[in-house]
Amino acid sequence: xxxxxVDIEDPKPALRVRGLVKKFGTRTAVNGLDLDLPAGSxxxxxxxxxxxKTTTVEICEGFTAPDAGVVEVLGLDPGSDNDELRxxxxxxxxxxxxxxxxxxxxxxxxxxxxxAEPLDVDWLLTELGLTEVxxxxxxxxxxxxxxRLALACAIVGRPELVFLDEPTAGLDAHARILVWExxxxxxxxxxxxxxxxxxxxxxxxxxxxxxxxxxGQVVASGTPEELxxxxxxxxxxxxxxxxxxxxxxxAVLPDGYRLTESTxxxxxxxxxxxxxxxxxxxxxxxxxxxxITDLRVDTRSLEDVFLSLTGREVRS
Numbered sequence: 001x002x003x004x005x006v007d008i009e010d011p012k013p014a015l016r017v018r019g020l021v022k023k024f025g026t027r028t029a030v031n032g033l034d035l036d037l038p039a040g041s042x043x044x045x046x047x048x049x050x051x052x053k054t055t056t057v058e059i060c061e062g063f064t065a066p067d068a069g070v071v072e073v074l075g076l077d078p079g080s081d082n083d084e085l086r087x088x089x090x091x092x093x094x095x096x097x098x099x100x101x102x103x104x105x106x107x108x109x110x111x112x113x114x115x116a117e118p119l120d121v122d123w124l125l126t127e128l129g130l131t132e133v134x135x136x137x138x139x140x141x142x143x144x145x146x147x148r149l150a151l152a153c154a155i156v157g158r159p160e161l162v163f164l165d166e167p168t169a170g171l172d173a174h175a176r177i178l179v180w181e182x183x184x185x186x187x188x189x190x191x192x193x194x195x196x197x198x199x200x201x202x203x204x205x206x207x208x209x210x211x212x213x214x215x216g217q218v219v220a221s222g223t224p225e226e227l228x229x230x231x232x233x234x235x236x237x238x239x240x241x242x243x244x245x246x247x248x249x250x251a252v253l254p255d256g257y258r259l260t261e262s263t264x265x266x267x268x269x270x271x272x273x274x275x276x277x278x279x280x281x282x283x284x285x286x287x288x289x290x291x292i293t294d295l296r297v298d299t300r301s302l303e304d305v306f307l308s309l310t311g312r313e314v315r316s
Contacts, residue, residue, distance in 0.1 A: 012075055014039045014161045014192035015060060020069035022055050022216075029055040031216035032069075037161075042183065042193040044207035046200075048310050052216035053196050054165075060194070061091050061163055074161055087115070090159035092150050092167060098138040104145070105134035108152050115157030124152050128178060143170040151179060161192040168202060180205060200302040210302070214310045227305050235298040236269040237262075238281065242290030252280050273297050 015037035022030040030052045037043045047053045058064040060071055062078035062085065071078055076085055098107045105125065112118035125131045128148040133141060141149065147170055154162055167183070168176045183206055186193060197203055203210050204224045211221040220227060244267065250259040257271035269281065278295070285292055300308075 013037055014074060015194060016072040018070045020056065020059065020071060021067045022059060023067050029216055033213065033216060033218055035211060037192055037194055039192050040187060040190045041208040042187050042195060042206050044195045044197060044203040044210045045213065046203060046210060046306060047213040051214045053213060057163055057165065057194065057196060088160045090154035090157060090162035092154035092164045098149065100139040102138050103135050104130055104138060104141060104149050107138060107149065108156060111153040112156045117158055118156050119158060121156065124156055127182060128152050129175065144172065144175055147171060148175065155186065159191060162186065164193060164195045166197060167195065168199065204302055212306060212309055219309045224302060228300050228302055236273045237266065237298060238295040239266045239293050240285060240290050241265065241293055242288065244290055249284050252284050253277060
């Protein structure tokens with residue numbers, strides 16, 4: 001699959017949002033939100049129901065006007081430059097957006113006809129497992145098939161940026177893997193992807209960066225690794241065979257660290273786990289002929305991070 005090449009010297013992000021505000025009556029759905037999506041990367045937008053995800057994405061897509069703030073999509077205004085952006089942006093809607101009576105293949109070919117250089121429709125149908133239902137009316141497709149067709153319609157025009165709203169909702173494990181592989185290939189081809197999902201493993205697998213929002217504001221952002229290691233109480237656990245003097249080993253650690261023996265031969269270091277700390281522990285043990293048989297850094301899952309920040313389940 002060949003996408004739109006990205007100029008690696010161009011620092012302009014595919015999506016830039018500053019101070020975004022949107023109100024519906026007395027309710028503030030989005031409250032001063034900032035976002036950046038670097039070109040050729042995948043950004044996952046997470047948040048509990050009612051956090052402002054859908055409103056934010058709809059504004060970026062040009063379907064909803066903001067009350068305040070700046071939104072730039074591929075350097076353009078999604079409101080005033082909507083016609084130009086339609087040729088460069090792909091949008092996947094949860095509702096599918098297809099004509100109920102249209103056959104799957106007809107719908108995809110119609111979307112392809114809007115592009116000067118669309119992807120090969122037959123290839124895309126095969127990639128997403130839709131060849132057997134090519135002549136099936138949309139309304140008779142299963143939920144998973146409708147979901148995959150919606151994804152196909154979003155990317156068939158070779159967009160530079162694609163918005164994917166819950167792309168694997170309702171899909172079985174095999175279909176999810178197909179979609180994950182396709183999204184990864186989009187990124188490899190230089191396509192920028194803004195992804196909303198309720199699946200933590202999906203965000204960790206696909207996203208270069210994750211933004212968690214709640215009450216219309218960003219509460220955390222970073223790579224999956226940064227989010228799961230940040231504020232995780234910094235626990236390093238190791239098991240050793242030999243005589244470990246807890247007081248003596250603790251003395252070689254920086255101030256503020258705490259070393260305890262949780263069970264016989266198993267030790268816990270609490271503090272910011274850095275390469276220097278790990279080196280100090282292993283060097284101390286090596287100098288005293290103490291064999292470390294297991295060493296690991298305990299980190300939180302993305303689900304743990306999400307709950308600690310929002311206080312709610314993903315689908316609350």
